[in-house]
């Protein structure tokens with residue numbers, strides 16, 4: 001095993017991260033970073049790209065025109081993170097500046113895969129409100145610049161160091177971490193680096209949302225698959241990772257270590273022989289532990305539930321932590337199962353509370369008509385939690401789950417979103433019943449029947465006082481809606497973003513619709529889609545014609561100009577879509593997407609449940625009706 005220290009490249013003058021404050025932890029933080037091999041970075045990331053032959057990533061080059069770079073605010077082994085300001089809007093963002101690694105005039109292969117992998121994962125998972133949002137990637141001859149949502153609340157680690165959390169606060173944070181893990185696992189991604197340093201608070205507020213950053217060790221691993229390369233940070237690494245045979249459960253273990261820390265302020269294991277009991281204090285300078293000692297404690301040490309403050313912590317909390325820190329991964333709960341633990345559920349407002357029903361919710365499409373967004377001025381506590389643990393995604397009223405649906409759709413990636421928008425256009429005429437409530441909700445925002453809702457109306461909807469969202473989160477949800485990047489939300493975008501795709505997949509028509517979209521791309525009737533096919537159709541507007549901006553979305557509209565033979569390919573806003581989609585969809589790496597691969601690409605994993613995404617639905621006390629907030633026209 002090749003070990004690489006995880007403390008290099010600190011920019012001068014930066015507030016040091018935890019690793020720098022403690023020589024002990026610095027040693028302990030030596031991280032097994034050989035993960036970015038073709039196997040470990042995921043064969044998908046390798047995909048059809050001959051990485052070693054690249055001179056550039058194909059990212060935009062106009063960073064300096066768009067942003068003013070400010071001071072450095074953080075540093076890791078891979079890059080330095082700076083503050084920056086959007087010149088047009090004044091919005092502050094975080095920019096990770098990564099120095100390019102070049103060999104023989106070309107970008108070094110592993111480096112290319114690492115960057116592409118990070119961008120791909122951010123582009124998918126960053127659409128969830130649990131992960132810092134990636135606005136885009138830029139490059140110069142020397143650097144790559146990843147522009148991200150700025151999190152000003154500091155690392156979870158900083159708050160952990162201040163001492164233990166009360167149970168309600170600890171449970172809320174554990175829920176957010178496990179939701180992030182569950183979202184990743186549902187997409188066949190294992191994080192391998194769940195630790196407090198990789199979660200930042202959006203703001204300094206006590207109840208600010210937590211956002212995951214840094215997917216450097218994440219890799220593709222479906223349930224049941226096993227990995228063998230050691231990867232992780234020693235204090236959080238699962239025993240089976242040390243034994244080099246592990247899969248998704250390793251993230252649940254790491255979440256268990258974090259849960260233990262949140263409740264007690266220290267690490268969970270002791271080893272009588274070497275007197276190892278890790279506490280924040282130990283870590284900050286009193287004792288010296290080698291990785292060997294730490295690994296021994298993880299593998300064989302006793303779980304310490306005896307010492308204070310465990311005598312003041314509830315049985316349920318202890319049971320929760322003990323379950324997550326089960327050494328046998330086969331007996332450990334999955335992230336989804338852990339989210340249903342009674343300790344988390346007892347603090348989950350959405351599991352017991354009532355949802356906002358009092359104001360003029362604009363998405364019900366029924367009784368409220370007009371769709372005028374209102375502010376209820378209630379100012380009540382908001383719930384960031386999911387849909388109440390066991391609540392199924394299917395059948396959840398739109399007025400409760402709008403934000404969850406948007407996030408999940410956002411994580412699909414651009415090509416899949418565009419293709420699903422085309423599927424919708426085929427469905428719209430055939431499945432009027434399935435889309436009736438969504439159509440009604442759209443009409444309430446588009447009373448004039450133009451088939452397009454301007455950005456302002458959607459912003460007003462998301463700011464109507466019923467959702468707990470920051471300004472930047474509203475704009476990122478808006479970006480998810482606007483699949484064709486036209487600056488508004490058309491009827492088919494609305495349907496595509498909000499429909500329950502898992503339900504559609506189970507319907508008789510699904511295979512037919514997907515075939516129709518495949519055929520739109522496959523103009524040569526070869527049965528395979530090449531990057532060129534896809535690029536031509538996307539940039540020629542053939543797929544976007546699939547809905548037009550109207551609400552009819554008929555088959556005739558779709559097929560009117562399927563290939564865009566006269567297409568102007570020079571100014572295509574989807575240039576970066578195809579390589580990322582190829583890395584995801586081309587499972588056998590033959591440089592094309594077969595019909596079967598396309599069907600799998602468009603399908604939503606059965607495990608990708610709505611309740612893993614934060615509802616952000618405000619919970620209003622004393623709801624009169626106790627109804628589902630549907631107002632008569634929700635899903």
Ligand SMILES: Nc1ncnc2c1ncn2[C@@H]1O[C@H](COP(=O)(O)OP(=O)(O)OP(=O)(O)O)[C@@H](O)[C@H]1O
Pocket residue numbers: 006017073074075076077078079080081094096132148149150151152155197200213214216
């Ligand atoms: N979106 C953000 N907003 C504010 N600060 C950030 C953001 N992203 C990163 N940082 C800060 O920059 C530091 C380094 O970021 P990050 O961990 O992503 O870099 P890295 O080089 O990939 O790290 P690693 O060494 O773990 O690979 C973080 O610890 C954090 O303090």
